[in-house]
Amino acid sequence: MNADALDGRLLFAIPKKGRLYEKCLSILSGADVQFRRHNRLDVCLVQNHNIALVFLPASDIPSFVGKGNVDLGITGHDVILEAQMQEHVTEVLRLGFGKCALQVQVPESSPYKSAGDLVGKRVVTSFEVLSGEYFGKLDADRGLSGAEKTRIEYVGGSVEAACALGLADGIVDLVESGDTMRAAGLHAIATVLETEAVLIKSTAQKHPAHAPLIDLITARIAGVVAANKYVACQYNIPRARLPEATVITPGRKAPTVSSLEQEGWVAVNVMVEKKKIAGVMDDLVKVGAEDILIFNLDNCRV
Ligand SMILES: Nc1ncnc2c1ncn2[C@@H]1O[C@H](COP(=O)(O)OP(=O)(O)OP(=O)(O)O)[C@@H](O)[C@H]1O
Numbered sequence: 001m002n003a004d005a006l007d008g009r010l011l012f013a014i015p016k017k018g019r020l021y022e023k024c025l026s027i028l029s030g031a032d033v034q035f036r037r038h039n040r041l042d043v044c045l046v047q048n049h050n051i052a053l054v055f056l057p058a059s060d061i062p063s064f065v066g067k068g069n070v071d072l073g074i075t076g077h078d079v080i081l082e083a084q085m086q087e088h089v090t091e092v093l094r095l096g097f098g099k100c101a102l103q104v105q106v107p108e109s110s111p112y113k114s115a116g117d118l119v120g121k122r123v124v125t126s127f128e129v130l131s132g133e134y135f136g137k138l139d140a141d142r143g144l145s146g147a148e149k150t151r152i153e154y155v156g157g158s159v160e161a162a163c164a165l166g167l168a169d170g171i172v173d174l175v176e177s178g179d180t181m182r183a184a185g186l187h188a189i190a191t192v193l194e195t196e197a198v199l200i201k202s203t204a205q206k207h208p209a210h211a212p213l214i215d216l217i218t219a220r221i222a223g224v225v226a227a228n229k230y231v232a233c234q235y236n237i238p239r240a241r242l243p244e245a246t247v248i249t250p251g252r253k254a255p256t257v258s259s260l261e262q263e264g265w266v267a268v269n270v271m272v273e274k275k276k277i278a279g280v281m282d283d284l285v286k287v288g289a290e291d292i293l294i295f296n297l298d299n300c301r302v
């Protein structure tokens with residue numbers, strides 16, 4: 001591809017591998033952003049929009065967007081703070097995936113029971129900025145300075161091995177299911193940060209002409225995110241029980257209620273958060289709902 005091919009195109013950064021990659025591809029597909037990535041090339045043109053996708057390491061995306069080299073990007077909230085780019089990027093949308101927590105961890109057998117117990121000790125992490133800030137506050141609370149302060153040491157990967165290797169008294173690393181942590185014989189004693197994937201744009205927009213396209217892509221991605229988060233719920237219920245049912249399924253604005261051919265009965269259509277639907281169905285049955293049907297959403301605009 002020659003450099004002119006990118007002229008005037010909105011540049012959209014996507015993690016090139018790792019935990020966020022597959023989910024990003026599915027978001028792009030749901031938003032009908034069409035492209036073919038040839039031979040794992042890191043730049044590719046979008047066929048149906050004036051956009052080029054740039055595949056970058058997740059950790060580099062905040063600074064590319066923050067400095068205005070690319071216009072839009074997807075990465076983790078944690079990565080933005082670690083890159084100290086929070087003032088240079090605007091988090092436009094939370095994407096509902098890449099959810100995990102940055103946690104302080106120690107061996108199961110460790111005498112250290114809280115983050116405060118690790119103050120002045122050795123902590124190994126890939127998140128040296130966030131860990132430095134976290135332990136820096138604890139050091140300051142104790143009035144520690146110089147060599148007394150907690151030592152934060154950077155490693156690029158396999159952080160969970162550091163305690164067993166005798167390199168650290170504790171680590172700071174991401175935890176989702178906890179499988180990695182438990183497999184390494186560690187447990188969490190504090191949470192530094194909760195994080196998820198976010199859509200970001202440059203705070204000082206270099207190309208104001210791209211604003212309408214950024215808004216369009218944002219609206220489409222918001223639709224995909226909402227479709228993943230909600231299900232459509234339909235049920236029949238005696239009109240007299242409608243007030244109780246409305247408390248259980250208030251909908252985003254209000255439920256859609258239509259009359260049934262059977263006297264005294266109504267049909268209700270409403271959106272419900274996917275993670276709550278089992279409990280909602282139990283509660284609807286208790287107030288007399290029948291024929292409860294749940295539909296997954298392919299896409300939506302809400
Ligand atoms: N287990 C996980 N569950 C959910 N989200 C995660 C998980 N691990 C990482 N993430 C999110 O994905 C981001 C990128 O992490 P990931 O481990 O995929 O990095 P990577 O680009 O593969 O980097 P590396 O080169 O260090 O492997 C993290 O900063 C975090 O926001």
Ligand SMILES: O=P(O)(O)OC[C@H]1O[C@H](OP(=O)(O)OP(=O)(O)O)[C@H](O)[C@@H]1O
Pocket residue numbers: 018019157158173174175176177178179180181
């Ligand atoms: O709590 P869990 O579900 O086990 O997830 C946590 C692990 O996931 C991430 O690593 P990943 O597997 O993406 O590989 P990486 O270490 O190469 O980044 C993170 O660094 C943890 O090691």
